[in-house]
Each structure stands twice: as C-alpha cells, then as structure tokens.
Amino acid sequence: MPLSTTMPNRSLSHHISSRRAFLSTSAVAAAHVWIPRPVKGYSAEEVAAQMSGSNGAIGISKWELDTPALCVDLDRMEQNIARMQAAAKQFGIATRPHAKTHKSADIAKKQLAAGAIGICTAKLGEAEALIAHGIERICMTTCNVSPAKIRRAMQLRKTSPHFIQAVDEEQNARALSAAAREAGVVADVMIDVAVGTRSGIPAESALALAKMVDRLPNLKLRGLLSYDGGAQHIAGFDARKQRTLENIAANARVFEDMKKAGLSTEIFSGGGTGTYNIQHLVPGFTDIQVGSYVFMDMQYLAIGGEKNQAVYDDFASSLTVVATVLNNRFPGRLTTDAGAKALTLNMPRAGVIGEPTADYNAGSDEFGVITFKGEPSRSYKIGDRLELIVPHCDPVVNLYDVMYGIRNDRVAQVLPVTARGRSQ
Amino acid sequence: MPLSTTMPNRSLSHHISSRRAFLSTSAVAAAHVWIPRPVKGYSAEEVAAQMSGSNGAIGISKWELDTPALCVDLDRMEQNIARMQAAAKQFGIATRPHAKTHKSADIAKKQLAAGAIGICTAKLGEAEALIAHGIERICMTTCNVSPAKIRRAMQLRKTSPHFIQAVDEEQNARALSAAAREAGVVADVMIDVAVGTRSGIPAESALALAKMVDRLPNLKLRGLLSYDGGAQHIAGFDARKQRTLENIAANARVFEDMKKAGLSTEIFSGGGTGTYNIQHLVPGFTDIQVGSYVFMDMQYLAIGGEKNQAVYDDFASSLTVVATVLNNRFPGRLTTDAGAKALTLNMPRAGVIGEPTADYNAGSDEFGVITFKGEPSRSYKIGDRLELIVPHCDPVVNLYDVMYGIRNDRVAQVLPVTARGRSQ
Numbered sequence: 001m002p003l004s005t006t007m008p009n010r011s012l013s014h015h016i017s018s019r020r021a022f023l024s025t026s027a028v029a030a031a032h033v034w035i036p037r038p039v040k041g042y043s044a045e046e047v048a049a050q051m052s053g054s055n056g057a058i059g060i061s062k063w064e065l066d067t068p069a070l071c072v073d074l075d076r077m078e079q080n081i082a083r084m085q086a087a088a089k090q091f092g093i094a095t096r097p098h099a100k101t102h103k104s105a106d107i108a109k110k111q112l113a114a115g116a117i118g119i120c121t122a123k124l125g126e127a128e129a130l131i132a133h134g135i136e137r138i139c140m141t142t143c144n145v146s147p148a149k150i151r152r153a154m155q156l157r158k159t160s161p162h163f164i165q166a167v168d169e170e171q172n173a174r175a176l177s178a179a180a181r182e183a184g185v186v187a188d189v190m191i192d193v194a195v196g197t198r199s200g201i202p203a204e205s206a207l208a209l210a211k212m213v214d215r216l217p218n219l220k221l222r223g224l225l226s227y228d229g230g231a232q233h234i235a236g237f238d239a240r241k242q243r244t245l246e247n248i249a250a251n252a253r254v255f256e257d258m259k260k261a262g263l264s265t266e267i268f269s270g271g272g273t274g275t276y277n278i279q280h281l282v283p284g285f286t287d288i289q290v291g292s293y294v295f296m297d298m299q300y301l302a303i304g305g306e307k308n309q310a311v312y313d314d315f316a317s318s319l320t321v322v323a324t325v326l327n328n329r330f331p332g333r334l335t336t337d338a339g340a341k342a343l344t345l346n347m348p349r350a351g352v353i354g355e356p357t358a359d360y361n362a363g364s365d366e367f368g369v370i371t372f373k374g375e376p377s378r379s380y381k382i383g384d385r386l387e388l389i390v391p392h393c394d395p396v397v398n399l400y401d402v403m404y405g406i407r408n409d410r411v412a413q414v415l416p417v418t419a420r421g422r423s424q
Numbered sequence: 425m426p427l428s429t430t431m432p433n434r435s436l437s438h439h440i441s442s443r444r445a446f447l448s449t450s451a452v453a454a455a456h457v458w459i460p461r462p463v464k465g466y467s468a469e470e471v472a473a474q475m476s477g478s479n480g481a482i483g484i485s486k487w488e489l490d491t492p493a494l495c496v497d498l499d500r501m502e503q504n505i506a507r508m509q510a511a512a513k514q515f516g517i518a519t520r521p522h523a524k525t526h527k528s529a530d531i532a533k534k535q536l537a538a539g540a541i542g543i544c545t546a547k548l549g550e551a552e553a554l555i556a557h558g559i560e561r562i563c564m565t566t567c568n569v570s571p572a573k574i575r576r577a578m579q580l581r582k583t584s585p586h587f588i589q590a591v592d593e594e595q596n597a598r599a600l601s602a603a604a605r606e607a608g609v610v611a612d613v614m615i616d617v618a619v620g621t622r623s624g625i626p627a628e629s630a631l632a633l634a635k636m637v638d639r640l641p642n643l644k645l646r647g648l649l650s651y652d653g654g655a656q657h658i659a660g661f662d663a664r665k666q667r668t669l670e671n672i673a674a675n676a677r678v679f680e681d682m683k684k685a686g687l688s689t690e691i692f693s694g695g696g697t698g699t700y701n702i703q704h705l706v707p708g709f710t711d712i713q714v715g716s717y718v719f720m721d722m723q724y725l726a727i728g729g730e731k732n733q734a735v736y737d738d739f740a741s742s743l744t745v746v747a748t749v750l751n752n753r754f755p756g757r758l759t760t761d762a763g764a765k766a767l768t769l770n771m772p773r774a775g776v777i778g779e780p781t782a783d784y785n786a787g788s789d790e791f792g793v794i795t796f797k798g799e800p801s802r803s804y805k806i807g808d809r810l811e812l813i814v815p816h817c818d819p820v821v822n823l824y825d826v827m828y829g830i831r832n833d834r835v836a837q838v839l840p841v842t843a844r845g846r847s848q
Contacts, residue, residue, distance in 0.1 A: 066572055066848045100789060122790040142761070142790065145807045146748055148490055168751070169806060197754035198791055229788065324570055327592070330621035337566070340819045341847050344768055364653065365524060365818045366546040366566065366847075367622055382593060383569045394789045395764045399822070401845055420845075421825055423765050423790075424490045 060411045062404065063385050067324045068342035070400040071387075072415065074407050076318035077294050078110065083315060084276065084293050085114045091280035094287040096120055096139060096269055101291035101394050103419035104403065105133035111294075112137075118162070120269075120289045124149055125422030127163065128156060133418050137162040139269070141225060141289065142199070143172060143192065149424075150175055154183035164267075166192040166225055168201040173213050180218035188220050189213060190267050193251045195228040203250035207257045214263050223267030224258065226251040227289060232274035233299060237306040244271075244278045255284045273315070274303060295319035297393040298348045317389050319403075320353065321396070323368060325384045334380055336368040338388065343368070344395040351389035360388065398423075484835045486828065487809050491748045492766035494824040495811075496839065498831050500742035501718050502534065507739060508700065508717050509538045515704035518711040520544055520563060520693055525715035525818050527843035528827065529557035535718075536561075542586070544693075544713045548573055549846030551587065552580055557842050561586040563693070565649060565713065566623070567596060567616065573848075574599055578607035588691075590616040590649055592625040597637050604642035612644050613637060614691050617675045619652040627674035631681045638687050647691030648682065650675040651713060656698035657723060661730040668695075668702045679708045697739070698727060719743035721817040722772040741813050743827075744777065745820070747792060749808045758804055760792040762812065767792070768819040775813035784812065822847075 062071050088095045097111045100122040108119045108130060118137035121127040127138045143166050144153045157163045157180070167173050167189045180187040191210050194200030201209055206224070214221045228247050234240040248270070259265045271279035271288040273296075279285050292300055296317045305312040323338035343350050343362040350368070352358035357374030370386075380386075390396040397403070398420055405413030486495050512519045521535045524546040532543045532554060542561035545551040551562045567590050568577045581587045581604070591597050591613045604611040615634050618624030625633055630648070638645045652671050658664040672694070683689045695703035695712040697720075703709050716724055720741045729736045747762035767774050767786040774792070776782035781798030792812075804810075814820040821827070822844055829837030 066570065068847050143750060145750055146490065169753075172806065194753075197757055198759050198788070198793060199751050202753065326567060326569055327623050329593075329618075329626065333621055335622050337847075340768065340816075341822050344764065344819070345770075364622065369622055382596065392764075392789075395768070398765050399845060399847070421823060423492050423761075423823070 058411060058413075062322055062406050062409050062411065065322060065404060065411070067322050067385065068338040069322045069404055070397065070402070071320050071322055071404045071406050072295065073316075073318045073320075074405045074412055076316040077107070080294050080296075080315040080318060081111055081114045084290055085116070087277060088280075088288060089115075091277065093280045093285060096287040096289055097294070098122070098141070098272070098289045098291035099126060099130060099135075099419065101397065102294055103129075103397055103417050103422070104415050105130055105135055105418040106405075106413070106415045107294060108135045117287060118164075120291075121419070123419075123422055123424065124153055124156070125424045126419040128152070129419040129422050131156065131160045131163070136160060139164045139190075139267075141166055141192070141227065143168050144176070145172055147175070147179075150179045151183075154179045154185060154187060157185050157187045158183050162188075164188040164190060164222055166190055167213060167219075168192040168194070168199065168209070170209055170212055173209065173216060173219065177216035177218040186218050186220050188222050190222045190269070191224045191254075193224050193226050193254050195226055195247050195251065195270075196230045198229060200225070200227075203254050206251075206254045207261065210254075210258050210263050211261065221264045223265050223269070223286070224251070224255060226268070226270040227272070228270065228275065229272075232272045233303055234274070235303050237304060237309065240274060240303070241278045241281075244275045245281060248279075248282055252282050252284070259284070273300060274312075277306060277314075292393050295390075295393040295397075297390050297396075298351050299392045301351075301389070302348060319390060319393055319397070321350075321388045321390060323386050323388060325380050325382055325386065326367070328380050328382055332372050334370040334372075334386075336370065336386060337366070338362065338368045339364040339366045341365055341399065342396075343388070343390055344399065345391045348391050350391055353387045353389065355386075362391070482835060482837075486746055486830050486833050486835065489746060489828060489835070491746050491809065492762040493746045493828055494821065494826070495744050495746055495828045495830050496719065497740075497742045497744075498829045498836055500740040501531070504718050504720075504739040504742060505535055505538045508714055509540070511701060512704075512712060513539075515701070517704045517709055520711040520713050521718070522546070522565070522696070522713045522715035523550060523554060523559075523843065525821065526718055527553075527821055527841050527846070528839050529554055529559055529842040530829075530837070530839045531718060532559045541711060542588075544715075545843070547843075547846055547848065548577055548580070549848045550843040552576070553843040553846050555580060555584045555587070560584060562588070563614075563691075564589045565616070565651065566590060567592050568600070569596055571599070571603075574603045575607075578603045578609060578611060581609050581611045582607050586612075588612040588614060588646055590614055591637060591643075592616040592618070592623065592633070594633060594636055597633065597640060597643065601640035601642040610642050610644050612646050614646045614693070615648045615678075617648050617650050617678050619650055619671050619675065619694075620654045622653060624649070624651075627678050630675075630678045631685065634678075634682050634687050635685065645688045647689050647693070647710070648675070648679060650692070650694040651696070652694065652699065653696075656696045657727055658698070659727050661728060661733065664698060664727070665702045668699045669705060672703075672706055676706050676708070683708070697724060698736075701730060701738075716817050719814075719817040719821075721814050721820075722775050723816045725775075725813070726772060743814060743817055743821070745774070745812045745814060747810050747812060749804050749806055749810065750791070752804050752806055756796050758794040758796075758810075760794065760810060761790070762786065762792045763788040763790045765789055765823065766820075767812070767814055768823065769815045772815050774815050777811045777813065779810075786815070 094117040096118045098120040192200040193206045231244045268286045273292040293315045303312045305314045323336040327335035346363045350360040359371045361369045403415040518541040520542045522544040616624040617630045655668045692710045697716040717739045727736045747760040751759035770786045774784040783795045785793045827839040
C-alpha cells in the first residue's frame, strides 16, 4: 500500500526511528535466525535456465543464490493469504488484493484460489501484463486519463469482460464512454471517491458524477472506490481505527445516497493492510484491497496491531533480500552488495535478520553499509550472506525480474515479477 | 555516482532543502519551459514496435509519449560528453565513464567515440550485459567475492580480453588467481584502495596486497582504484576540493610506493562528477570514473560548481521524467502518475521544470503530489504533461526498460537500458 501523502515523510520517519529500539529486539530478532552455509551462487538467469531444464535446480539453498536475491518464503506467504481470507470471512466482507505490491501472476493466482473475488492493479500496464498471464477479474484503481491509455483500456475491456476501471471526473467519464462505443463495448466503471487530497472526486460531488455515469450509454456503473492511503501507516490501532472511520464517513454517505438513488453499489471497495480489520465497520463495505499483507515490511511492522500494540504481527514477514558481505575490514561496520538499487527507499531502514543492533544504510546506489550499535551476534567473513527485511515492499519488488520462492530455506519455485516496470 | 555514506543522509537533505529556494528560481526555472501540446500517447512497447517498423515513429513529440516516460535530451547529453572530454584533456587525464549511471550500451558507445579510454561498471551483471552489446574495455570497480561470481568473471575475461576487475583482499586475490588458472586466463586486476570505510583495502595494507597480487601466477596487476564516494556531493567547490585532496593523500602515497617497488601503476583511477576538476591535482592520477555528468540530477545541481557556487551547472540537465496530471481538483495541489516507482528516492525532491514554487512529493508508490508554495505559472488540466528533473539519476534509470532519446522535443532514438536490473 502507498506511503501516506497526508502524513509527511518526516513524521513517518521520526515515528519509525522512535520505535526502532523495540523493533530491533523483537520482530527482527524473532525472525528466523541466520545460519551460514557453504556458498555456491547462481544468478537469476542460471536458476531459471536450470529449472526449465529436465534436471531442475529446485532445492538450491537460498544461501547459495547469487545476490542481491529477492526471496519470498512461500509457507509464510501462503499463511498470510489464508489468514487474511479467514479474517475477511469473519468480518463478512471479501478480499480484492492489490497486485501493485507483488506484480506477480503466480501470487495473484494463489490469492484467487484462496477465495479473493478479484485483483486490483494501480496501472493499466499491470492490468495488461496480468491479464496476459491468465488473471481475470482485474479492477484498476487509478483513472485512465490520456487518450492513448483510454483506448488501450477499452481494448483490454474487449478481451477481458471482467475488467473494471476507476473514474473520478465528468469529462473523463464522457471520454471513456465514447472510447467504449468506438471499441464496441460497455465498459464497467466505479466512482473513485476521494479520501484526502490525492486522487478521486470529493464526496460532495460524487453522487452527481455517479448519476451522470449511469446515464452514459457505454459505461456500466458498478459502485464506488474509497481508498484511504493516509490511514494505512498510522501508528497505534486505536488511532488508526478512529481516523479511518472519520475519514470514510462522507464516502459512506455517498454510498447511501447512491443506493437511495437506485444506482449500483455492488462494489464499495477500499482499505489496505493497515485497516483490513477496520473497514467492515463501514455499512455496505464490500471488499478490501489489501496488498502488503502477503509480504510485510519494516514500514508495516512499526505501526502496531490490534493485539500486539508494539509490532504489527498479524501477518508474517515473508519477503527478504539476501545480500553478501563485501567488506568486513572496518571495525563495527560491514559493507554488502545491496544498496539503493536493491532496496529502494532508505527510510525506514532495512532490518537485518538475527542482528538487532545493526543499522542498515542503503543510501549508496550499489552498497549497503551496516553499522553495529552493539555487539554483532557473530563475526562475518567476506562472502558471508545476510538476510534483510525490506523497508517498503512495493517498490523493492518492482526492481527485480524474479522472486525466489523458498520453502525450508530452499528454492521451490521461481516467480517472475510479471508486471515489473509496468508503470505506464 | 553513489550517495555519500560518510555524509549522513540527514545532513545531505538539510543541505539540499536549504538551497531549494535558490535552485527553484534558477536551475529549474531556467530549464526549457513547458509547452503543452495535444496529447496522443504511446507506450514504450508501441514506440519500439513502430520504430522497428519501416514507417518509423521517429518524430513523436515527447509530450505525446505515454507516461511516466524517461527522456534524455540527446543534444544536451552529447554536449555534456564533449565538455567532460575537453576538460579531461585540458587537465591531462583520461575519462573512464561509469556505466552504473546510464546502464546503456548506446551511451557507452557515445562516450568511447568521444575519447573515453574505457567504461566502468559496478556489477558483474552490468559488465556481462554491456560486453554482450559490444562494449569492450570494461573495468569493474567492485570486487567479485562469491565463488559463482568469480567463475562468471573469469568466463567473461576469457571472451573479453580487456576486462579488468577490482581486488581488495588477499584471500580474494588467491581465489581470483585460482579461478583464472582454471579458466585458462591471466586476469587483469587493480587494487581497490579505500577512501573512507565502505569498500577497498586501507592504504596502509595496500602495498603488501599489490606485491602479493603481482606474484600470483594468473593475475596481472594493472594499478589502483581510489574512489571517494563521500566527497562527490560535498557542497561548495572549495570544501569539496580540500576534502578530496586530504582524503586521497594516503592513496597517492600508495601509488608512489607501488611505483618505487616496480609494480604496475598504469591505472590510477577514481573520482566522479563532483570531483572531475580536482582529481588531476593528484600526481600520477590517470583517469576519472565520471557517471552522473551525462544526465545530472537535483542532487548534483545543489552542490555548487567552481564558477557558479550556487548551482552546479558545469553540465546541463539532460534526463527528465515526463508525467501526466491525474487530479487537479484540490486547491494548490496536483496529483501526477509519477511516484516512487517512477522516481525512486524522494530526497532531494524532484524538480518541476518551469514551476519554481512546486514541491514534488514522490513518497507514494504510484502517485506524485505537487504542492505549490506560490502561484503556479499556469493552470493545469487533467491529462496535461509535466517534466521533472529526477532526484538522483542512477536508481531512476534502473527502473526503466528504455529511455526516449529526444532532439528538439521529439523522439530521435529509443535507447534500451541494457543493464537494467543487473544488480547481481
């Protein structure tokens, strides 16, 4: 889920660093302990080539992968998917997981198989890539505004009858309807109703837009979208719950007004990993667009959960980057091969599994620099591996062509990042 | 060139923001003015497909590209390459440009054609990709430490006789020699002598390592490498010059000691865009590993030059991201389609060309949010384009599959990012 734009980065980073001491000695330290193994090393291409071959390289230890390597613990991820599905069922709502996090057709298939009613994408390019890999029931949560994108969206709708897109403006609605007519389709849309000031139509204007969309000949109104990006990372469950419900109140009235006006409210979708257990309190809410819960990251670990107020451990950290020590020569420091091009954001800091006193700086393009604030758990040689919990999962996944699917510390599956780089 | 690791991010960002007011009214505002055009829009795939066809799409306006689109102004970039080459000639040294910045075989070819004596890479995967696209004389500035990488490096050396790699440790030197023998080659290496505490061998131990490397049967010593990542972004030319010369003093003695000992000092390489006009003051220095000068970015604009102390304008900003306005509904704000997955780092902020009072927040994964601190130069409609100077060029280029090469605001060439994602 996106970083908050209504909460400035400054306060977010302050918040994270103030929780760092605790996090360091709990979530990170509690994650499975690093066990060095003899190092062998394969590149992404070599593993893919070997796995497509008859002998197969399934079974390579994750400690033998060439690095930086993006790994996902499949058992933990599948457990996260099952937990989210069970929670939604208990709350009486559905899940429509957001693929902007994983960009993977394989993971989307697991989510659908577990009971998700559809998959969200942020970009048209993501929708195209996933549909090309067999994912149906895509709901695009951003509006297509340029003529070229609108044409592409209608071509996609033509081949994928369950494709739904967002609309948040009258002129855009007219353009969508005209393009749909040109393509010979009636296109499914939902109204994006703003929470905050980033995207969507303000609640007070939403009903008029919904009525207009409903009258347009080549659009089919399916309901409304209401995503509160700013609420997802609010620290403390109670504060997060209060803010989420306050923020959505006006949109909940839009839902009621649309219903009263006889407009379709079949979909009332929103929420994310930070508010998955809050959104069902909104009357009429149908489904949650949860993304990060499959992987988790340092940013979400820090916000605190309903039960565990200190560490958000409703879901397990499944996504890691394995890195190699390149330099151990300077006291209290290690240099690794995972910098900004392997971890993107440097705030919050990446977590080093098994090293609660490590401060990991990914501010260099090519190098990570660890400064130990206390005693390391062991000594590190050049070539040793380290495993990192990423700062924020979405942009990190977008850097890699493949994720290594790990079971019991060995490669069980190579998952292509199907929509990597599909930012258009 | 990398972000400094010896200079904390906090002081860097403080520095940048304190110069923002000036920058906003000079470098960014002075860049070519945004002229809205009728929007058409093509995706990267569509442009590539059309350009490979007989009719060709060369001539598409950059304002009609689908967005976010990474664009490089070819005239400006070629001017930067010519300027750097002329400066180096005047200083009596050579250039060995770093491809970690552009990751592009096309741009490396332009640099070599202009007179560069070789090309640097940070990663073995980059070297492999560029060599596969016809770039010879690659110098890899990071050490290969895992057995798999060492084997790959020797296979590369076998096919590319001008491939040189860094070494900074005795055990690693032995492993390189053994692998070279196994591959049936004598591999060219240079000693990476540390400046700061990130990578390399401390100066006091470097001569012993050089002697040892010189004796190893399957390694050929070529000289030394001395890159001061921490000095590149020091604000103020005088401070930068003083720190660079202080920091390199011990390494300059290593150079002299190696020379006296009869060891090869054919290469004494280092420096970057921030110190290109300082390194030649070091006796024996042979070549500068300049990277960012081809593109420039907000980070480098802020450090100040020798002549212009306020804005580092020795080279022109050639790299931009074209983005589309998605929402204009909230007063004093605009939302665009270029967030963290289009611009990576959010600090320093991206610059909006022609809008000196715009504060661009790329902290959301998918959206950019502009807050105007003063009056915008014009009103913006949904679908309008904006052009952005990126925060830091290297990791941004690594997000995109292609750069659009622009001349006079039209696409003249599509440049594949040859080594995109080659972080292993």
